[in-house]
Amino acid sequence: MTEQVTNTSAHFEGEGVVSFTAEPLGEIRPGWARIKVDVCALCGSDKRLLASGAAVVPGHEVIGTVVQSAEGAPAEGTRVLVYIPVSCGECKACLDQQNNRCYNLESLMGWQYDGGFAEYMDAPPQCLIPVPDDIPADVAVLALDTFGTAAHALRLGSRTQPGGIQNLLVVGCGPLGLGVVAVALAMGIPRVSAWDPNSARLALAEKLGATAATDMETINQYQVVAEVSGAGPARASAQNLVEPGGAILALGESNDPYVMPATPRWRRTDCFTVRSFYFPKSEVNDNWDLLRSHGAHLRDTIMTPTRLSDLEETFTRFLDGEYVKPYITHEEI
Ligand SMILES: [Zn+2]
Ligand SMILES: [Zn+2]
Structure with a gap:
C-alpha cells in the first residue's frame, strides 16, 4: 500500500x-x-x-x-x-x-x-x-x-423433525425467503411451497422451483413454516398453518415484538419455534456445494x-x- x-x-x-x-x-x-x-x-x-x-x-x-x-x-x-x-x-x-x-x-x-x-x-x-x-x-x-442464514435455519429446524423436513412453506419472498426456497430445493426437501402477497415476488419463488401456496387459512398444512417476512399477520398465519409436532422458523425481523397470541389455537398447538442467527463457520464448506448446484440460478x-x-x-x-x-x-x- x-x-x-x-x-x-x-x-x-x-x-x-x-x-x-x-x-x-x-x-x-x-x-x-x-x-x-x-x-x-x-x-x-x-x-x-x-x-x-x-x-x-x-x-x-x-x-x-x-x-x-x-x-x-x-x-x-x-x-x-x-x-x-x-x-x-x-x-x-x-x-x-x-x-x-x-x-x-x-x-x-x-x-x-x-x-x-x-x-x-x-x-x-x-x-x-x-x-x-x-x-x-x-x-x-x-x-x-442469503444461503448461509437460510441453510443454518433449515438445519436447525430439521433437528426438531425426526424424519427431516419433507413439507416446507416459506412465507415472505424477499431475498432471504427466496434464499430459503433455493436452499431447501438444493437440500432435496421434497415439497417446497411459498407465499407472498406480492405476486411478482411469488412468481420468483415459482421460477426457483417452489409451488405457490393458495390456501393460507386451513390449519395444520405444513410440517415446517419458515416465516421470513417479519410481518405480524404472516407470523399469525405461520402459527395456524404449522402441523402438530412441526416447526416455525422465525427468520423475519421487524421492529415489532414477536407476539405469541394466547388464542385457543396457540394454546393447543404442539410445535417448535426456532430462531436462528446467521450461521456457524463450520457450515460454510457444505454451503459451497449448495451454491454450486443452486447459486447461479438464484x-x-x-x-x-x-x-x-x-x-x-x-x-x-x-x-x-x-x-x-x-x-x-x-x-x-
Ligand atoms: Zn444482511
Ligand atoms: Zn466467543
Missing part, C-alpha cells in the same frame, strides 16, 4: 441520504488484514441504518480480495468472504466453532466496524473465509446472509449489479421493490 491509494467509501447520513468520501488509505488496525472489495450486496437490514444514519461505513455482505494479509489471515490475492460476527474466540461457543453464538458478541462488520460499501475494507483474520476458485463473486456472496433470478456511486438511488429502487437483491461491484457492468 502506498499513500497514493485512495479509498472511496459510502456514508449513511440518515433519512436515506448517502454521501461519499475519497481519502488515502490509512493504517490498518494491528492484527487485521485489508481487502479490496469485489462485491457488496445490499441487505434489507441496511434500511434501518439508511434511515437512522451510521457511524461506520455500512455494508455487510462482502466478498473481496486480500491485498494486505496478517497473521492467521489468508494470503494476499486470496478471495474471501467477510464473516460478520467479530466473536471473542475464547468462549464455549467459539471454541466449538459456533462463532455466531459467541457469548461475548458485541460487534458485527458493517455495523460496528467499517463495512463493504467502499473500495477497501479491513477485517480481523477470523472474519475472512477463503472462497473456492470455481465460484464467481456474485454467487459466492450469496453464501452469507443469482440470475434476483441479483442486479450496480455501482458504488449510485448507492443512494440503488437503495431507493431496492426500497421500492424494483430490485430484489442489488449489489455493488467495481467491475464493468
